[in-house]
Amino acid sequence: MSWTIRRATVDDTDAVAQLYDDPSAYAGTLQLPYPLPSTWRERLAQTDNTVHLLACSGDEVIGSAALHPNLRSPRRAHAASLGMAVPAAWQGKGVGTALLAAIVELADNWYGLARLELTVYTDNAAALGLYKKFGFEIEGTLRSYALRAGALVDTFTMARLRERPR
């Protein structure tokens, strides 16, 4: 299976909104059903603080990952959060691994970040497996953190720490 990783632009608005229209994609994140393209257009237009990457198979967008560095907070400049989703049809094929590898490479070698952080639902086995594979560790549990399909569910906070390059 082959795909490419590239930066998302506003021209990808419809494709990204469609990706997040997948129940398994929005249920695993904090996105809502029936995503509005205008919401995604606004997010994709904000290029100063977020690095939004896409995995593509030909013209098809098959995965999305975003790194959110804290560029405006000197005391949090060593850290960034991230979020990602792969639609059901493409899950389990290595797309998430390729996207996270690209995000981690950027964070480590180009932004020089010491801490990558995220939240993940405690029952999201695929995401937990993926993040642990890249060295993320569970730091704590946030109880009743978010509403998901009618129930308040718990999340883990996870982080991956590394020495900043000298």
Ligand SMILES: CC(C)(COP(=O)(O)OP(=O)(O)OC[C@H]1O[C@@H](n2cnc3c(N)ncnc32)[C@H](O)[C@@H]1OP(=O)(O)O)[C@@H](O)C(=O)NCCC(=O)NCCS
């Ligand atoms: C979590 C998600 C991004 C993983 O992407 P993916 O393309 O399916 O992942 P990959 O195929 O690259 O698999 C990566 C690793 O995840 C783990 N994994 C994948 N599917 C799994 C499953 N069903 N059960 C347990 N572990 C699983 C494995 O450790 C796997 O590594 P391995 O193949 O080397 O063993 C994807 O499933 C997804 O988008 N889910 C819905 C949205 C979501 O949950 N986003 C994350 C929010 S925190």
